[in-house]
Amino acid sequence: MELEGNVLGIRQASRLHLVGARIVDPATQLDTVADLMIENGVIRRIGSTEGGPGEERINLAGKLITPGWFDLHVHFREPGKEVAETIASGSLAALNGGFTGVAVMPNTNPPLDHAGIVSWVKNQATPFPIDLQVIAAVSKGRQGKELVEMAELCEHGVQAFSDDGSPVASSWLLRHALEYANMLGAVICEHAEDRDLAANGVIHEGAVATKLGLPGIPSVAETLGVLRALLLAEYTGARIHLCHVSTAGAIEWVRWAKNRGIRVTAEVTPHHLLLTDEACATFDTSTKTNPPLREETDRQACLEALADGTMDVIATDHAPHPFEDKASEFEQAPFGIIGLETALGLCLTHLCPRYLSLQKLLEKVVAMPRQVLGLPPVRIAEGEKANLTMIDPDAKWTVAPEKFLSMSRNTPFAGWELKGRAIGTISHDRYWIRDS
Ligand SMILES: [Zn+2]
Known part of the structure; x- marks a missing residue:
């Protein structure tokens, strides 16, 4: 290419x-x-x-x-939705935003759930000076029923698994995924959400949702998902990484888990650090994301958790969608915000040094994302x-x-x-x- x-x-x-x-x-x-x-x-x-x-x-x-920045959570839409993003365009967007490494999520169509397709994706990135890591699906077809061939995928360089876009469908499956990942030295990256509670919500459940007349996703849906993941990580002794944590409630439990010695790392996105559900008040579908933009108390909790180290990683959850898809009613529009080309500027303008020093920021965009994936550190020496x-x-x-x-x-x-x-x-x- x-x-x-x-x-x-x-x-x-x-x-x-x-x-x-x-x-x-x-x-x-x-x-x-x-x-x-x-x-x-x-x-x-x-x-x-x-x-x-x-x-x-x-x-x-x-x-x-600085050492090359790494984004632990991106969605390149290839294969399946090349009109939104390809591995080529996503790689260029990452480089343009200052990232020399990315981890792509597997919720493509078809999903990245076997060694052949993982190798194909990595191959597509070889023309670019970027380290593209694949986070493979936890379940075959992302159907939530049967585990992927985790050992074989690990032999092909996969170090992390996720059904992101969705939580791992059942606690039974998450338990077994954690056990296998633990044996293989891999990590499960969980999109923590109780789907029954989130139901058909499209925005954070709160005053703004009520005012706009939109169905809400309650904070407790995330808290429950996080708690399930933490308790199963403790029970299995396995390592868990929590994707895009967005609520004060979930953060309290992550703090509790870390004190308790549960092997957990967590990420937060620039949009959850800098925006609240007030941004949705104009029905701008580019503010529609999952987890949704939350309330000011949640945002403050995210900032505090970033500063005190409860949040280990800043990741963008870069989720591209074509204009045609987002140019619909708020309720119908797909969830997702792109972030690769704004993250560095947003961090330097709004987070550093107010909430964390440059050195601390670099831990969250250089060292920790690679550490979560078990990659060797990148050092200037x-x-x-x-x-x-x-x-x-x-x-x-x-x-x-x-x-x-x-x-x-x-x-x-x-x-x-x-x-x-x-x-x-x-x-x-x-x-x-x-x-x-
Ligand atoms: Zn997600």
Whole structure:
């Protein structure tokens, strides 16, 4: 597959000389202004470096270099809904947003539930300098009845399983999935929701839902789903990862579980950290997501949980939908918000340093997402493969969905003024840098 016109200008350089950036890596306790010399994709030297013949030299004075960001929760719609996103367009959107790695969810059509299709998906991403990990389905066909061939999938590089889009259908199946995952050293990523309680809700159950006359999804639907997952993780001794936690109630139980020694990690999305159900008041379907945007008390609880470490990961739940699908009544529109191209700017503008330091932020977008998947850490050190995100922390820009490399536009952040933007990435011995 071609790089489709290569809109980002992805290229290779045998010697890349990055000059004058602030380099920050919590893993190596690095926070310094220095040059980076990269040769054939490997960091050769950090410090003052001499230029040499045949090198690409990039002046990054005033810019920031961090280890490559990783989004633990994205939906690329291929196979099945290539009009919303393909593996190619999703990969380009990720790179454009500063991510050098993503984990794709398996709720495609057909679902990613066997080794052949997982290999096919990973293959589609090989033209791009991105680490694409597949989270395979827990149940065959995502039907909630029978476990996938977990051992065989693990042999093909899968380290996580999820029926995301839905919770694992039965507690019986979740228990067995946890037991097998535990034996295999894998993790279950649970979309925690009690489906009976959520019923036909389309928005958070509360005052806004009442005012708009829309059926609500009560917070307790998430709390129950989280509690089921936590108790089964404790019972089986297995590791569980909770997707997109959004409620104050669920967060209390995650905190309880961590104190109790249950092996749990949890993620929160930028939209649950920055928006409430008030954003739905205009019936804008790009605010319709599951779990829904909650109330201010929930949002505050998410921020607090992010700051105190109860939330381990920031993930976008990038969920593209074509305009035609979202251009319907609020009740009929599909759930989902895209996030790959806004997350970095939103985090730097609204979360850092107000709620967490840059170092803490990097733990949640660099180290922890990879740790949840059991991937080796990405570090900025001499001799390591270069896997970097380049950021202009002072760049002021307006979110303009029509400029996204994602094929979809369903973001509630259109028109937001942000400060801080990804200007390039380096990984897999290739790089791109934004023309400024
Ligand atoms: Zn989900």
